[in-house]
Amino acid sequence: MCTLLNMQSIAAVNSEEAIANRIKPFATVCLEGQECANTVAAGPASASGAxxxxxxxxxxxxxxHASGLLNAPKFGTTDWQERxxxxxxxxxxxxLNGFNAMPAKGTCATCSDDEIKNAVQYMVDSASK
Ligand code: HEC
Known part of the structure; x- marks a missing residue:
């Protein structure tokens, strides 16, 4: 009985869909102006608005910034202390204005200056954790 159960779960784990989900890229570079299939909508505004x-x-x-793509300073590393x-x-x-490969507003066209500032602070703080 155990063997049968295990085989069923192995089959479920290895279904084509499950495999496709596991190997799909976890992040896609999404530049401003491009349509991106897996664009993550920015989270809901907090009570304060930002x-x-x-x-x-x-x-x-x-x-x-999670992977250091294009030599971006990497989240949670001393990269951010240097910056x-x-x-x-x-x-x-x-x-806000862009810097070399860093796009203006980090591609978040709908972000307010305060929201960009919050994000910069969040990444800078990540260096000390
Ligand atoms: C398309 C990739 C990409 C995205 C998306 C992106 N960045 Fe960057 N960012 C970079 C790269 C590359 C650099 C390094 C540029 C350099 O030093 O030449 C960088 C550098 C920075 C720096 C340091 C600038 C300096 O003077 O050293 C800050 C601050 C920053 N990004 C903030 C953000 C924020 C905030 C977001 C999201 C709202 C964001 N980035 C999204 C690629 C990106």
């Missing part, structure tokens, strides 16, 4: 840094990061910044040494004003200016 989305939290974590929401904005998860919706718009993690694509590059923070430039001063928050410079980081904010680059986040």
């Amino acid at each position: 989305r939290t840094g974590e929401d904005v990061y998860n919706a718009s910044c993690h694509t590059c 923070a040494a430039k001063g928050m004003e410079t980081l904010m200016n680059h986040a």
